[in-house]
Amino acid sequence: MLKVILIGTGNISRFLFDVLNVHPSVDLAQVVGRNTQALEYFGKSTPVSRKFDNLMEADVYILAISDDAISEVAHQLDIKKGMLVHTAGSVSMEALPAELRRGVLYPLQSLSGSIPEKMQEIPLCVEASIEEDYSLLEKLAYCISNRVERINSEERRQLHLAAVVANNFSNHMFYLASEICEDQGVPFDLLRPLIRESCNKIMNLSPYEAQTGPARRGDQETIDEHLEMLKESSLQKIYSTLSESIQTTYGKEL
Secondary structure: OEEEEEEOOOHHHHHHHHHHOOOOOEEEEEEEOOOHHHHHHHHOOOOEEOOOOOOOOOOEEEEOOOHHHHHHHHOOOOOOOOEEEEOOOOOOHHHOOOOOEEEEEEEOOOOOOOOOOOHHHOOEEEEEOOHHHHHHHHHHHOOOOOOEEEOOHHHHHHHHHHHHHHHHHHHHHHHHHHHHHHHHOOOHHHHHHHHHHHHHHOOOOOHHHHOOHHHHHOOHHHHHHHHHHHOOHHHHHHHHHHHHHHHHHHHOOO
């Protein structure tokens, strides 16, 4: 049985806690964090602590905290044996103390604290320094998901960028679309079937193949009309954000 200590109390910690705490191959021995109120969520079934310098012994210590705090907190931990891993997409493994066995366990998913649907399909990107630690980390990762990939720090950094573009940027476009609808007094709800179908298509087609509309048809007149509509005073607040994106997307020869 793998003995695991979870450091942090945010969304990723809650997700990992909910999954690992009920897994028969994992002993989730302790949760450590500074937020006393947040620790109450974990303390109902697992020992908790606010002390980073007095950790129990474990096979794996999972540092699930904000990216900019990883290096500072990692160097404060008193770990005598076991492996320390962080969960960030954009932070190198080198941010962890060199004298420790170290690695990365990065779930490639937007997590809100609850267990997502189709959890077993969530890619887990792992990195370690030696084969023995890769084996340990993969053993833990397969307790969470059926898809585990070895991804180094530079590959993960680029993958994280792609994930932000695909997820966060797309969601911001949905927000801008909702602003247009609100400005014109039409319900955004009318767009939901279109958004759902677009997301469904991308599961089976490449983004290039899934492209439709004026871009696919080469309809420059409609493209120009859309750009002019965005210049109208009532929509000026989103013109600068959308115009370059539209030019880039529509400008490609499809």
